[in-house]
Amino acid sequence: MADNPYLPYPVKIQQIITETEDKNLKTFKLVFLNKEDEERFTFIPGQFCEISIAGQGEIPIGIASSPTEKGFLMFTVNKTGVVTRFIHNMKEENIIGIRGPLGNWYPWEKMEEKNVVVIGGGFAFTTLRASIVYMLHPENRNKFKDITVVYGARSPGLLLYREEIAEWEKRDDINVHITVDATDDPNWPYNIGFVPTVTEQKITTSEDSYALVCGPPIMIKFTQPVLEKVGFTPEQIIMSLEMRMKCGIGICGRCNIGDKYVCKDGPVFSLAQLNELPKEY
């Protein structure tokens, strides 16, 4: 973190990848302008940054690349409002800023020697991608037991990181279950069905496991009972939350749930922690 926690590091957009056929999601590969900033920036999967665009403002976005991927940072942005729309119209070589890394991370120490179940829906797959790449790295893979992924989108064209996921499919050190709500492609090689349904079919034990769950509220609502049915306790279910944010460092007072600031005490919470807090998110 810089000495002034509000001051962004300048970065350059190195590459822009359109992820989905509706063009609403683009991945931005960013490189630091200053070597010292890059050296200072060390992060853990699950953390996020404030992406800062001079003249437009700042938005909190999860870090989609893994710390094992060197030389760049990756963010996948859904086009919704003022700042996200603006960044979608930017070009490679443009200068923006990032502040971070911010927030906490997935509980990596607790997950060591455990099975890890990753459940994602829609575009909330960004820090989950970072986590999978991190776990699959040769230096890390043997720290974890089985890795199982259930990832779904409305249709095949809306899946993020498709080529990469197809590569994971082929490996034998990770079980990947891709699903779509519906498709008219008769040769669709993967699952058809909602994430909770596929989770029910594929995740049959909670033994020695942690589940990382990120997705739209409706997906979370129906996935939670499925996990509980096979014995996941609230401590074993880990989620990442979104709240409207500004400072990202627990000072501006905007993003609280009870006495926790999602930007600083989160965004990662176990269901057990959330059960202790007011339902106001």
Added chain:
Amino acid sequence: MSDKIIKKEELTNILKALKETYEVIAPVKENGFYSFKPFKDGGNIDLNFTNTRLSPKSLLFPQSERIFEFNLDEKSKDGYIVKEHPKDYPPSVIVGIRPCDAKAFKLVNINFDNPEFKDPWWVKRMEAMTFIGLGCNEPSSTCFCTSVGCGPFNEESLDVMLFDLEEYFLVRALTEKGEKLLKQGRVDKDVDEGLQKKADELRIKAEKKISSSVPTDKLKEKKINDLFNAPFWDDVAFACINCGTCTFLCPTCWCFDIQDEVTKTVGDRIRNWDSCMFPLFTLHASGHNPRPEKVQRVRQRFMHKLNYYVDKYNTGVACVGCGRCVKYCPVNVDIREVFSLMNGL
């Protein structure tokens, strides 16, 4: 340093002397209301107030402040790079601050200056500031400071305390910063026993004059969700019109927004006071809003002050009992009643 004494009419000259080293800020009456303004040699200072309408929080945390600047010229070498805006933090002294408002700075300081992150602008202004308090001889009917860990002559957040003894001020240095300042202002005449005694009596009398109190003894043991789901929130919020006056005037409300403003190819990043009373405060880009209803926002304000803050920092409630929100709420929402409801649940 022993207590000193000055004649009241000497104060202006002392402040003039201090102005050589410090920016001097004092209560000033304008358009019928008091607020803290730079002290002018002509002597615009007016200490005949109970409480200023606006709290002095803007002295450390301006209502609107340029924090960064940038240019949007793609051809320029530093185009689109957000930069610090150079600022001065001259040594400053605020004269005549009430003990409650000074304590509010201490409570808010926990937020802006914490082990993980320091808000550079707040921290530097805080370091540069010396607080000369003025004890309250005549507290107002809406003051309830004594029941929230403060008091009309509470010294804990001040560097110097003034006791108003009719034609004199008794001047008490409370910190090294305060002693330094008194030396600078050449305040060196020791007080005699009679006036010393008068000051002690004044303090005791003033504490007795606080007619209003709130219960806080059970707040610490309350469970967050019991309070959050309590049955009284609809009643508490019923009359509120979400105008934000309470949060605007409150010395312990600190929420802010950050916005960029651009003119042609140059721009500023600006931080502005914000309020949890407004629906936009929590609105997501998706349209989802965790606090879409007025009752949720009113609950947030009181839960933050009397529960979340209490649990998070263990230094009591985030209210100093200044009474501003009680006095100026257009529909008489009264935090003192909410203390009773929450403490009594």
